[in-house]
Amino acid sequence: MEFLTGGLAAVGAGFFTNPLEVIKTRLQLQGELQARGLYTVHYKNFFHAFYAVAKADGVMALQKGLVPALWYQLYLNGVRLGIYQFAENRGWSLNDKGEVSLMKATAVAVVAGCAGGYIVSPFYLLMSDQEDSFFTAVTDFLLGGVAAVGAGIVSNPLEVVKTRLQLQGELKARGLYTVHYRNFFHAFYVVVKADGLLALHKGLVPGLWYQFLANGTRLGIYKWVDDHGWMTNEKGQVSLLKAIGVSMSASYLGRFISSPFFMVKTHLQAQAAKSVAVGHQHAHSGMTRAFLNIYKEHGVPGLWRGVIGAMPRSAVGSASQLVSFSTCKEVLDGYQVFREKPLLNFFVSSMVGGVFISVFMTPFDVVMTRMYNQGVDSEGKGHLYKNVTDCFIKIWHSEGLYGFYKGFVPSYARLGPHTVLCFMFWDFLKKLEEDYFHKKE
Template identity: 45%
Template sequence: MEPVPPELDLVLGASACCLACVLTNPLEVVKTRLQLQGELRAPGTYPRLYRGLVASMATVARADGLRGLQKGLAAGLLYQGLMNSARFYCYSLACQAGLSQQPGGTVVAGAVAGALGAFVGSPAYLVKTQLQAQTVAAMAVGHQHQHQSVLGALETIWRQQGLLGLWRGVGGAVPRVMVGSAAQLATFASAKAWVQEQQWLPEDSWLVALAGGMVSSVAVAVVMTPLDVVSTRLYNQPVDSAGKGQLYGGLADCLVKICQQEGPSALYKGLGPAYLRLGPHTVLSMVFWDELRRLARWPQQRDT
C-alpha cells in the first residue's frame, strides 16, 4: 500500500471502522449475549434463551425493541475511534519505518499496533460489553450492571472501582486485539498484493480491497473468537468492593474455567454471529480504509 502520513491514517482508520461499526453493531449485541449464555454452567443445564443468529436477533428485538439491536452503539463508536486511531497510527508509523518490508514485519507491526489500540480503547469496550448484556430479567444472561448511559457507566465504574477499574479486563483484551490485528492487517496486505499480482481485477479497483478484506475476515474470526469469548466474560463479570473479579482471576483462569465447566467448544460460542460480525466489519473497515487512503492520495497523484 502506498503510504499516507501517519496522522492522516489515524483519522482515516478510525473513520473507516466507525462506519463499519454502525452497520455491524446489531451482530455484536447478539454475539455478546451468546457468549455470556450459560456462563460457568455445564452444557444442557441452563435454558438456551438465544439460539442462532436470526432467532437471537428476533429475541433481542422482542425483549428490548428494535432499538435494542443497537445497544451500546455510542460506546462501540467510541471504542472503534479510540482503538483504531491508535492502531492505524502505530501501524502506519511501522510501515513508514520500513518494518513491513521485513519478513513477518506486517504481523509484528499489526500485533504491536493492536496491543496499543486495545489498551487505549479498553474503557470504552468495557462499557460497550456491559451495556449490550443488559436486558429484561426474563432474557438476561451474564451479570446485569444496570447502566443508564455511556457517561453514567464510566462515572459509576470510576466512583466504585477507581481509575484502574476502567481498565479491568484489559488483560484479556490486549491478546485478543493483538492476534486479531496481526491477522487482519497482515492477511489483508498479503491477499491484496496477491490479487493485484494475478491481474484479475484493475489495480485501482475497490474490488481488490474487497477480495483482500474477505480473506482477512476469515483469518480474524478463526483466531479471535476464543479470546473474544474470554474477553467478553472478563469485561462483564461482577466485582467485589475491592474491584476484584468475582468469577475469574484473569485470562488464564477464565480459559481454564470455561474449558473445565463448559467444554472447549464453549470457546467458540457465538462463532456464527462472531464471523457474521467480524467478517462484514473487517471487509467494510478494510475497504473503507483503502478507499479513504486512495481519496487522500488523489490530489497528489493528480498533480503528478
C-alpha cells in the first residue's frame, strides 16, 4: 500500500508541474554542445520560454509528455517513497534509541532512489525525447502488444496444458502421486473430457491482457532501442551483450507491469474438476472476481505476489528469445538462405528461438508457476515456498531435475508457434506502420 500511496501522491503533483518540466527540458537542450553566441536562442529565459512554447506550439504544448511523465511519477515515487516508508515502518532506518539514524536513512534513500530510477528510465526517455520520437515509441509499444495478443489467442490452450503439467505432483517424488496427465497429448484429452472443450481457453482474458502489457513493453522497448542503433557495434552488427542487456531490462519492466494478470491467468488455468485437479485450487469465478478476491484479502501488494519469482524467468526467456531470433535472422539474411521466402526465414528464426527459450527458461517457468499458484495465509505468506530460492531447493530435493522440466514439451509446443506468430505479426505490423505512416514524399 505504501508503494501505491507514494505513486498516486506524485501523480497528483505531476499534473501541475509538467509545464515546468517542458520548459526545463527545452532550456537544457538549447545550444547543445555549442558555445554561447554560436547558436540561435529560441528561449531567452524561463518566462520567455513559456511564451515561445505557447506561441509556436499552442498552450497544450505545455502539457507535452504528460502521459509518460505521470507513469514516471507513479513508478519512481511509488518505488522510492514506498521503499522508504516500508523500511521506516519496520525500523530499519532507526538506531538503538528509536531515533532516525542519518546513515541508515541515507542508505535506504539511496537504494530506494536507485530502484525507482532504474524502473522509470524508459518513461523518462519518452518524456525528454522529441515529440515524434514519443509517438514512435508509443506506436512500438502498441504494435508489440497487439502482435503478442494475436499469438496469445492461438497459443492459450498450450498454456493451459503446460500449467497443469507443471503443477502435477508438486513437491512429490515420481511414483508417489496420482498422474492425471500422462503426457502432452493425454493432457489435452483429459482437460476436454473433465472440463469441456472451452476449458482449453481458461484464463484467456487475463492472458491476453498479460500478453499486451508484457510484450508491448518488452518488444516496444527492444524495437525503440534497436531503431536508435544502441544495440549495434562499430560495424553495424548486433552486439550480443547489448541485446541481452536491453531485452532483460525490457522484460523486467514488462513483467512487473503485467504481473497481476499473469497471476490471475495461472489461477484460472489451474482450476479443474476435482477428479483431475492439480496444485492449489483458488476457485475464482472469473478475472474480475479474482482481482476483487485478492485485493479484499491481501490488498494491493497481493496483486503483485509472485512477481519476484517471475523476474528470473522473464530475463532468461526474453534474452534467449529476442537475441536468438535477431542473431539467427541476421545470419540467414546475410547468407541469403531464404532470400525469396521471408516467411520461411521468420519461421526458422522463431523456431530456433523457441528451442533456446525452452531449454533455458523451463526450470524458471516451473518455479514461477508454483510461486504464483501456491496458497497463502492471512498475512500473504506462501504455504509451500518462502521465496524463489526456497522453491528451487524444495523442487530439487523433492522432484529432482525432472521436476524442473515438467511441461517441457508443451512449453516448446507453445513457445514455438507463439514465437513464430508473435514475431510474424510484429514484423507485419511494423511494415504496415512504416508503409502507411512513414512514407516519404
